[in-house]
Amino acid sequence: MTLYEAQKGHRYCIEGLYVEPAITRRLQALGLNDGTIVNILNRKKHGALIVQVRGTRLALGKHISSSIEISDIGENKETEGGRNL
Numbered sequence: 555m556t557l558y559e560a561q562k563g564h565r566y567c568i569e570g571l572y573v574e575p576a577i578t579r580r581l582q583a584l585g586l587n588d589g590t591i592v593n594i595l596n597r598k599k600h601g602a603l604i605v606q607v608r609g610t611r612l613a614l615g616k617h618i619s620s621s622i623e624i625s626d627i628g629e630n631k632e633t634e635g636g637r638n639l
Contacts (some may be wrong), residue, residue: 555624555625564627565594565630566594567625568586569576569593569624571621571622572622572623577618581618584612586612590607593609601616603615
């Protein structure tokens with residue numbers, strides 16, 4: 555499954571990045587590596603996706619999000635103070 559197909563409010567584990575090498579390096583520098591957990595925060599019009607990675611929010615376009623393979627972990631769980639994991 556790709557990140558583009560992900561559902562809002564769920565957590566996923568990144569399995570692989572399949573974009574151009576320059577974009578792959580940039581995504582890895584932002585923390586999107588194999589095994590990284592991402593939370594899907596929101597979907598915008600025209601395919602943009604807002605994700606949370608290691609405490610940082612990122613907006614990814616359709617081209618990039620459809621080239622990232624993921625596996626489903628489940629729904630977000632809330633912790634003390636109402637913050638998402």
